[in-house]
Amino acid sequence: DAGVxxxxxxxxxxxxxHVTLRCSPISGHKSVSxxxxxxxxxxQFIFQYYEKEERGRGNFPDRFSARQFPNYxxxxxxxxxxxxxxxxxxxxxxxVPFNEKLFFGSGTQLSVL
Amino acid sequence: AQRVTQPxxxxxxxxxxxxxxxxxxxxxxxxxxxxxxQYSRQRxxxxxxxxxxxxxxxxxxxxxxGETSFHLKKPFAQEEDSAMYYCALxxxxxxxxxxxxxxxxxxxP
Numbered sequence: 001d002a003g004v005x006x007x008x009x010x011x012x013x014x015x016x017x018h019v020t021l022r023c024s025p026i027s028g029h030k031s032v033s034x035x036x037x038x039x040x041x042x043x044q045f046i047f048q049y050y051e052k053e054e055r056g057r058g059n060f061p062d063r064f065s066a067r068q069f070p071n072y073x074x075x076x077x078x079x080x081x082x083x084x085x086x087x088x089x090x091x092x093x094x095x096v097p098f099n100e101k102l103f104f105g106s107g108t109q110l111s112v113l
Numbered sequence: 114a115q116r117v118t119q120p121x122x123x124x125x126x127x128x129x130x131x132x133x134x135x136x137x138x139x140x141x142x143x144x145x146x147x148x149x150x151q152y153s154r155q156r157x158x159x160x161x162x163x164x165x166x167x168x169x170x171x172x173x174x175x176x177x178x179g180e181t182s183f184h185l186k187k188p189f190a191q192e193e194d195s196a197m198y199y200c201a202l203x204x205x206x207x208x209x210x211x212x213x214x215x216x217x218x219x220x221x222p
Contacts, residue, residue, distance in 0.1 A: 003156070033210065042117075042199050042212035043157070056209050090157065102149075102210075104157040 002026070004093050004105035012111045013081050021076045021108045025093030032074040033102070034066055035090040043090055049074055050097045086112045115140050117200050117213035125219045126190050134185040134216050136200030144202040146176055146183040151197040160198070170194070190220045
């Protein structure tokens with residue numbers, strides 16, 4: 001059984017560009033959440049989606065957006081990239097969004113130059 | 114505001130010694146508390162959650178609402194316990210997961 005898969009694994013962008021990160025949840029999982037992890041810190045919650053609807057949003061600017069597709073996969077989009085957006089972006093899936101074990105992907109390492 | 118603090122960035126203990134990883138939180142309401150672990154070159158994974166009241170790999174954690182703490186304990190540390198440990202909380206319905214900064218546990222032979 002495949003775990004949570006994220007693509008790409010690494011990405012280099014320049015300031016002002018936009019980026020799309022992708023996540024495929026474990027089969028049967030309907031909830032996907034996104035996290036930003038800056039080196040030396042814990043993951044910071046960005047978005048949670050369940051059944052294609054946004055269920056939660058962290059304290060991130062509107063440059064960050066996401067969506068969930070009918071097959072429950074998800075995309076995270078970041079516009080007008082800043083140097084400070086350089087981080088590891090983690091996706092996690094779960095059966096339902098509450099009181100549930102999160103299964104994490106390996107992440108996408110984004111570097112903004 | 115929701116917040117999780119883990120006062121120790123690094124904790125080193127000898128094999129066989131007891132270990133306690135501290136976690137304090139602030140949350141308006143009744144949060145769900147979790148401990149996640151990341152072993153070297155592996156993905157972040159759930160270690161335990163307070164609603165299950167379980168012991169995983171010899172680890173336990175007790176929720177103390179009065180002290181707003183959820184410390185992780187193990188009576189006898191093993192070398193394979195060396196990892197990064199994150200305390201986390203969420204709302205009752207899973208919203209707005211908050212992770213602490215993490216504590217790196219190093220178990221020395």
